[in-house]
Amino acid sequence: MSLERVDSVDPLEVYDYIICGGGTSGCVIAGRLAEDSNVKVLVLEAGPDNADLENVHMAGGWSQNFDSETDWNLVTEPMKTIDDRQVKVSRGRFLGGSSGVNGTLCIRGTKQDYDDWELDEWTGGKMFEYMKRAETFHEKDWHKADKSVHGTSGPLHTEPHDLAPISERVRESMIDQGLPYHPDMFSTGETPHGCGDVPRTVHQGIRTTAADFITKRYRRENITIKTEVTVNKILFSQDAGGLTACGVTTISKNGRKVEYQARKEVIVAGGAYCSPPILMRSGLGPKEHLEEHGIECLVDLPGVGGNLMDHVLCFIFYEVSEPNLTNDYLAYHDNAIASTYALYQEKKSGLLSTFPFGTFGYARLDERLKDSELWQTAKREPGRDPMGLLPSQPNVEFWNTELYGGPKQYTDFPIDHKHVFSLCALLFNQHSRGSVTLKSKDPLENPVVDHNYLSDPLDMLVLSEACRFANEIVMNGKGTKDVIKGSWPAHLTHHTNATREDWEPHVRQHATTCYHASGTCAMGKPDDKNAVLDGRLRVRGVRNLRVADVSSVPQVNNGHPQMVAYGIGEGAAEMIREDARSSLSKLAPEVAKLAV
């Protein structure tokens, strides 16, 4: 456990809490802990500050953050089941992390999703309260919100999205095809089969991010934020009681190596791809894998980097016969993007002020999968379907884009006064699992990410059926059936696909990430040998060390995970404060007085 050579050990660089990663959960934890003016918090973020990053604040600029130094530029290994393709799995690399680059969607999942973790600290009831705590919801006249589930005082400002005409038509089609309208279902979590409106982390044309918990009106003197500083390893002291985390070693953009000391706790919040490497470089992880890289294993934790999950989705594009139902005319026709951008700069409104996804739906597929032999014969627990879901949980999600677009591989822009949108189909509770492993022990080298998408045949079955249903919504649904010209690009024929088998090649060719990587440092019960953390996010076998971000979840929610990341942040801060109080209460009163 020798310390690395470091350029500086400044006695002033001693903090109560060190947060490794100023992303979604990390910023929430820092902001909440610093509400106690007696504690000193350090946030270490590998990327730059977000203040001057226009494409963070302007939600429509999201994809411009990719393939640059504001992205971790992670690419998966080739995946056999999806035609040996590699997929770019971007992550925000700046203050605010992925909350500053995501699709702004707040889809919490159902309470059952969290009850399924079987951890008393994180029941559905508690998670919904934590998520609410983070939020200030802003109503819109046309949207029927259930106020009881929304927050009114958190730093995260959310509001519903004004729909483009094509989204209103998609909603009509979803209702027509058996998905009834429940306006606020994505916040109440009470409807597994229906359609509704999704609140966004955008308010008055500006994206709100987790960085808002520690900047702007929440900047506090007792928080030190250091950007462009990468955490290499955690430092430990050892006594008869075992290992205690007491600081970190870092390397900054200019190559300077600095060590920081933590009096109380080190909290790792690097996200699902980057938290496992921090633990592994520090000697916490699967013993054999660490030894392959010449790292001394301090605690053998086989689960670190395993259990990698995502939500896999397919875009299905259609050409529309009527003009301007979609928003392509504001982006791709003539030089419209110049005036659209000018409008954003002047008034913070228009296409670029929000994320161009429209109506959303959840579906149960019980009836539709009944005829599948695989489905009929697959193992299931009492009351649950073969995916492990109860009837109160959705199998899949649908939504439409309001113009052509998506990840960067989609480049068939309808420039020629054409009009295009997609219906997306997304798979929940996937069975396939991947991994994050070290490429080397160099903190500046990205890990190896193997997502192993759709390797379980049930995943392929359910996603193919979801695509079939999505196509029926578009082609047969009342709102859209009369305005669809055909598939996009026009030489394709997927709009004529009829069976699941027809859809399978489309899935292999197009299945991609929804950027929902999770689960790689999972919490679990004491008898779960792959659990990395206990229910209070504490790393097994080490004192004063937690991991708190979406890597901590045992199972990704049947929704989208940013609200989970905010909820984990809120819950972690509460637990850290509680544990600090209870350890203080164990000290003699005169010593406790000195400690604060």
Ligand SMILES: Cc1cc2nc3c(=O)[nH]c(=O)nc-3n(C[C@H](O)[C@H](O)[C@H](O)COP(=O)(O)OP(=O)(O)OC[C@H]3O[C@@H](n4cnc5c(N)ncnc54)[C@H](O)[C@@H]3O)c2cc1C
């Ligand atoms: C393109 C995209 C679209 C998405 N769309 C949605 C959506 O619409 N709705 C939704 O709910 N979810 C969405 N998500 C997912 C959601 O944003 C993430 O699940 C969530 O933000 C993850 O939070 P986190 O705290 O775990 O990690 P992050 O927010 O990624 O934070 C990790 C932070 O740690 C930093 N870091 C990593 N390693 C180190 C190190 N060694 N030293 C210092 N700093 C380090 C990173 O730079 C980053 O700032 C999307 C994600 C992406 C990328």
